[in-house]
Amino acid sequence: MSEHLKSIVEQLNREPFKKNFNLITFDSLEPMQLLQTLNDVLAEIDPKQAIDIREEMPEQTVRRMCALLGMLKYKLPGNQSDVNSFRQGLVTGSKPVVHPILHWLLQRVPELKKRAYLARFLCKLEVPAEFLQDDVIIDTYHQYEELVEEFKAYHKECEHLRTSGFSTAEIRRDISAMEEEKDQLIKRVERLKKRVESVSNHQQMLDQARLLRVEKERAESLAHQKQEQKNQLFQAEQRLLRSQQQLKDLRQAAADASPESLMKRLEEEIKTNSYLVSEKQKELQGTRRTVHYLQKVASEPEPSQADLQELKDKIKAVDSQINQLIEKKMMRNDPIDDKLTLYRQQASIITRRKEAKAEELQEAREELAAAERELRQRTSQTHTADGAEVIRGDELKHLVGRLRSKGTVYKKNRQQIAELRAEYGVLQRTEEVLKQRFETVQDKLRRLEAEKGISGYSDTQDELENASALKNDLDEKKARTLDDMSEMVKKLNSVIAEKKSVVAPIIKELRPLRQRYQELIPEYEEKKAQYESCAAGLExxxxxxxxxxxxxxEETAQRENRYHHINCMTAIIEMQLQRAAEETKAYVSSDPQERKKTVREVYMKNISEQELLGKKLREEQKMVRESHAENMEQMELWRDLEKLMECKKKCLIEAQNQASVGQVIQDEGKDMLLL
Structure with a gap:
C-alpha cells in the first residue's frame, strides 16, 4: 500500500495537477479534500466533471463518479466486491476506497482521456420501445446510428493518419514540389504552343493528333474486349468439356450399374463427404474461436505495465500449479489412469490415421481428376483430323508410307528455306543500302524545308498517312473480329442445345433415384438417433x-500410505527406545570402560576439554594485554630508527652525487687549462 501511495503522490505532484503533496500531507487529507482531489483527477480525464463538490449533493456526486467509473470500466478490487459498501465508502471519502481509484486513474490518464472522449459520441441513447412506434422517431434514430458509425470510421481514419508517420511539413513540401512541377509543365506547354503556332495548318495537325489518340484508346478498349471474350470462350469450352465428361460418366454409370450399386456408391460417397465436412467444420470452428478470441483481445483497451505484470504473475502461478499436479500424478501412478492412457493413445492414433486417410482420399481424388483431364487431352491428341481414332494394324503401313512421302516433302521445303534465307540476306543488305540513301535524301529534304521555312512538313505528312493506314487496319480487324464472334456464338448455342437434348433423358432417369434417396434419409436418421441414445446410455x-x-x-492407496507411515514411525520409536535402553545399561554398569562409552560421559569430556582450552586462551589474552603498551612503545622506537636510517641513506647518496659532480667539474677545468 505504501508503494501505491508513493506513486499517487508522485503523479499528483506532476503536470497538470501540481498538488505539492508529500506522503504525510496526502495521508492527512480530510475526506472532503480527498474527494475533491479525486474529482480533480476525473475532471482532467473528462472536463465535464470540473465541479466543486461542496456545491453538489453527496448522492449526486457519488452517482456522477460511479457513472464515469463504469464508463471507464473500473473494476472493484477483490476486497471491495460489495457495491453498496463501495458507494458508502465513496460518500464518506474512505481512504481504502478512494486510494485504489486514484492509483488506477493516474496510471492510465491518456488512455482514459481517449475513452472518455469517445464515450460522448459512442454511448448510444436507449430509447424505450413504445417511442419507436412513430416513423419520425424511427428515422431519426436510424440517422443517429448512421452518424455514430460514420464517427467510428472517421475516428479510425484519423488515428491511422496520426500513426502513419505523415507530418504537415512533409505534406507541405510535397504540395510545393507538385506546384513547382505544375508550373514547369505549364511553361513547357506554352513553349510548345509557341513553336507550333509558327507552323502552317497546325490546328489541323492538332485535330489529327487528337483523333489518333482517340483511335488508340478505342483500339486498346477493343483489344481488352477481345481478350475478355477470349477468356469467356475458353471458360465456355472448359464448361463444355466438363459437361461432356459428366455425361460420359453418367452414361457409364447407367450402363453398368444397378439401383442397389448406385445407392451403395452414393451412401459411401455421402459418408466420406460427411466425414470430410465434419473435419472441415471442426477446423472452421477452431479458426472461428481463434478469431473470436483475437477480436476480443483487440476490442479490449490497451493494457498497462501493471496489468501485464499481473498477468505474468498469474501465468507463473498457474504453471507452478500444473507442475505440482503433474508431480502428484507421477507419484501416484494410478493403474486406471495407466489403462486410460493406453486407450487415449490408441484413440489419438486412430484419429491421426483417419485424418491421414482423409487427406490421402482428397489427394487421390485430385490425382484422379488430373488423370482424367490428362486422359481427355491424350485422347483428343490421338484423334485424327476427321475425328476417327488411330488404330493399329494395316493402317500402320499406310501411315509409314505417308510419313516417308512427308519426309521427301520436308527435304524439298528445307532446301527452299535455305534458298529463301540466302535471298533474305541479299535483300537485307539491299534494304540497308536503301535506308542509307533514304537518310541522305531525308537530310537534303530537311535542309530544303529549313531554307524554305517549312521545317517538319514531311514528318507531319508521314504521320498523317500512317495514322490513316492504321485506322483502316483497325476497322478491318474490328469487322473481322465481330464476324468471328457472331459465328462462334451461334456454334456455341447450337452445341449447348444438342447437349441439353442429350442430357434430358438421363436427368429423367435420375429423378426416381433421388426420390428413393430422400425416402431413405428419415429411416437412416431414426436408426442413427437410436444408436446414439443407446451408446450415450452405455457410456x-x-x-x-x-x-x-x-x-x-484412491481410498485403498491412502490407507496403504497411512499403514506404511505408521510402520516407519513404529520402527523409528523402537530404535530410539533401544538406544535409550543401551544408554541406561552402560550408565548403570560397574565397568568403567562401558561407562566411558555413554553419551553423557562423552559430552562431559568434550565440555571439560573446551573449558581447559578457554582457560588457556584467556591467559594468553591477559599476557597480550599486559605487554601491549611496551610492545607499542618498542614498535615506535623501531619506526624512528627506520626513519633515521632512511635519512642517513639519503644524505649519503646526495654526498656521493655532489662529489661526482665536483670531480667532473675539476676534470673539465683541467682540460680547459691544458687547452
Whole structure:
C-alpha cells in the first residue's frame, strides 16, 4: 500500500495537477479534500466533471463518479466486491476506497482521456420501445446510428493518419514540389504552343493528333474486349468439356450399374463427404474461436505495465500449479489412469490415421481428376483430323508410307528455306543500302524545308498517312473480329442445345433415384438417433463405474500410505527406545570402560576439554594485554630508527652525487687549462 501511495503522490505532484503533496500531507487529507482531489483527477480525464463538490449533493456526486467509473470500466478490487459498501465508502471519502481509484486513474490518464472522449459520441441513447412506434422517431434514430458509425470510421481514419508517420511539413513540401512541377509543365506547354503556332495548318495537325489518340484508346478498349471474350470462350469450352465428361460418366454409370450399386456408391460417397465436412467444420470452428478470441483481445483497451505484470504473475502461478499436479500424478501412478492412457493413445492414433486417410482420399481424388483431364487431352491428341481414332494394324503401313512421302516433302521445303534465307540476306543488305540513301535524301529534304521555312512538313505528312493506314487496319480487324464472334456464338448455342437434348433423358432417369434417396434419409436418421441414445446410455454407465472404481482405489492407496507411515514411525520409536535402553545399561554398569562409552560421559569430556582450552586462551589474552603498551612503545622506537636510517641513506647518496659532480667539474677545468 505504501508503494501505491508513493506513486499517487508522485503523479499528483506532476503536470497538470501540481498538488505539492508529500506522503504525510496526502495521508492527512480530510475526506472532503480527498474527494475533491479525486474529482480533480476525473475532471482532467473528462472536463465535464470540473465541479466543486461542496456545491453538489453527496448522492449526486457519488452517482456522477460511479457513472464515469463504469464508463471507464473500473473494476472493484477483490476486497471491495460489495457495491453498496463501495458507494458508502465513496460518500464518506474512505481512504481504502478512494486510494485504489486514484492509483488506477493516474496510471492510465491518456488512455482514459481517449475513452472518455469517445464515450460522448459512442454511448448510444436507449430509447424505450413504445417511442419507436412513430416513423419520425424511427428515422431519426436510424440517422443517429448512421452518424455514430460514420464517427467510428472517421475516428479510425484519423488515428491511422496520426500513426502513419505523415507530418504537415512533409505534406507541405510535397504540395510545393507538385506546384513547382505544375508550373514547369505549364511553361513547357506554352513553349510548345509557341513553336507550333509558327507552323502552317497546325490546328489541323492538332485535330489529327487528337483523333489518333482517340483511335488508340478505342483500339486498346477493343483489344481488352477481345481478350475478355477470349477468356469467356475458353471458360465456355472448359464448361463444355466438363459437361461432356459428366455425361460420359453418367452414361457409364447407367450402363453398368444397378439401383442397389448406385445407392451403395452414393451412401459411401455421402459418408466420406460427411466425414470430410465434419473435419472441415471442426477446423472452421477452431479458426472461428481463434478469431473470436483475437477480436476480443483487440476490442479490449490497451493494457498497462501493471496489468501485464499481473498477468505474468498469474501465468507463473498457474504453471507452478500444473507442475505440482503433474508431480502428484507421477507419484501416484494410478493403474486406471495407466489403462486410460493406453486407450487415449490408441484413440489419438486412430484419429491421426483417419485424418491421414482423409487427406490421402482428397489427394487421390485430385490425382484422379488430373488423370482424367490428362486422359481427355491424350485422347483428343490421338484423334485424327476427321475425328476417327488411330488404330493399329494395316493402317500402320499406310501411315509409314505417308510419313516417308512427308519426309521427301520436308527435304524439298528445307532446301527452299535455305534458298529463301540466302535471298533474305541479299535483300537485307539491299534494304540497308536503301535506308542509307533514304537518310541522305531525308537530310537534303530537311535542309530544303529549313531554307524554305517549312521545317517538319514531311514528318507531319508521314504521320498523317500512317495514322490513316492504321485506322483502316483497325476497322478491318474490328469487322473481322465481330464476324468471328457472331459465328462462334451461334456454334456455341447450337452445341449447348444438342447437349441439353442429350442430357434430358438421363436427368429423367435420375429423378426416381433421388426420390428413393430422400425416402431413405428419415429411416437412416431414426436408426442413427437410436444408436446414439443407446451408446450415450452405455457410456454414462461405464463412466460412473469407472469413477466408483477410481474412488475406491484412491481410498485403498491412502490407507496403504497411512499403514506404511505408521510402520516407519513404529520402527523409528523402537530404535530410539533401544538406544535409550543401551544408554541406561552402560550408565548403570560397574565397568568403567562401558561407562566411558555413554553419551553423557562423552559430552562431559568434550565440555571439560573446551573449558581447559578457554582457560588457556584467556591467559594468553591477559599476557597480550599486559605487554601491549611496551610492545607499542618498542614498535615506535623501531619506526624512528627506520626513519633515521632512511635519512642517513639519503644524505649519503646526495654526498656521493655532489662529489661526482665536483670531480667532473675539476676534470673539465683541467682540460680547459691544458687547452
Amino acid at each position: 454414462s454407465n461405464r463412466s460412473q463405474l469407472e469413477q466408483d472404481v477410481k474412488a475406491l482405489r
